[in-house]
Amino acid sequence: MKRARIYYRGRDIWAEVTADEQSLLLPCGQKIAIAEAQWLPPIVAGAAVYALGLNYADHNKELGFAPKLDAPLIFMKGGNCFVGHEGDTPRPADANQMHPECELVAIIGKPARNVPVADGLDHVSGYTIANDYAIREYLENFYRPNARVKNRDATTPIGPWIVDAADIADPQSLTMITKVNGATVQQGSTADMILGVAGLVSYLSEHTTLMPGDMILTGTPQGVHFCAAGDTVVTQIEGIGRLVNHLVPA
Known part of the structure; x- marks a missing residue:
């Protein structure tokens, strides 16, 4: 459903x-x-939203970093940064290195605390898609997330809907594609995550109790393509759907 x-x-x-x-x-x-x-945005009021940076080895290599970090790079996202399917995202005039990032999003279905990796998926109720835009000029030390880039108003399209976890046989074998004005600029697979969905649930639950409705944006594969105002960006994930976003002048 x-x-x-x-x-x-x-x-x-x-x-x-x-x-x-x-x-x-x-x-x-x-x-x-x-x-x-x-x-x-298909987000439950009051939900916590966790996001991953550098969780795909191919993307890390593309950016010039080691394939795998010593520990996951995790940051939080506020509610105002999200916008729904077919929504508009402001593109700052000086954001010449703004690029889309297709991400699988896992939604927590029941409380999770100190969950073993083997039981991680039992705590996931569904999945959706996010496009967590990056603006390279605004990142600290080139890649480090901060509020100026990862919590700007309407810069994280999410949706269009939530697909029940029961309808996704294996969240680690889904094709991911990003298109800008119809041209493919990013293509990968969730199979290439460094820490998969179950592992992320387990890791986060070691430090905090994950609650129903909480979300985890799981990272993005390689494929950096800088966008301009007026571009239409489509991020799609096999078995989940197609998320459309429009870049407009800020």
């Missing part, structure tokens, strides 16, 4: 996406066309 968070007739609601992905089933039983709704 796919569940989307939408704004419809003055209400912020969760709706079920039909099998053909052409309509939405509202909680009241009414069915509406997808075009009638405004897409919102």
Whole structure:
């Protein structure tokens, strides 16, 4: 099942996406066309959002770093940085090295504390897609995440919906593709993560209790392509969907 968070007739609601992905089933039983709704980030209010940097060896090599870090590079993301499917992302005039990053997002379904890797996926209820834009000019020491780049308003498109974990047989074997104006600029597989979804759940749960609705953005593969205002960026992951975003002048 796919569940989307939408704004419809003055209400912020969760709706079920039909099998053909052409309509939405509202909680009241009414069915509406997808075009009638405004897409919102599929995030539960109050959820914690964790993000990974340098979690793909090929991307690390591309940036000139060691294939594997001594420990995962993890940072937090605030709610204002997210924007829904078909949303607009401001591109600063001086952001000449702004590039998209396709990421698998795991959503926690039940509390997780000191969870063994073998049980990590048991705590995941679903998956979605994020495009966690990077702006290289704004990063400290070239790669280090900071608020200026990773928590800017509307710079992390997410969605379009959440796919139940039961519908994804193996989260570590999904093809990932990013297209800018129709041209493929990034292609990889979740198989190449340094620390997979189960490992990330286990690692994070050693330090904090993960709660239902919390999200983990799991990193991005190689493929750095600088974008301009006016570009349409599509990030897609096999079995999950296709997330569309539009870059506009800041």
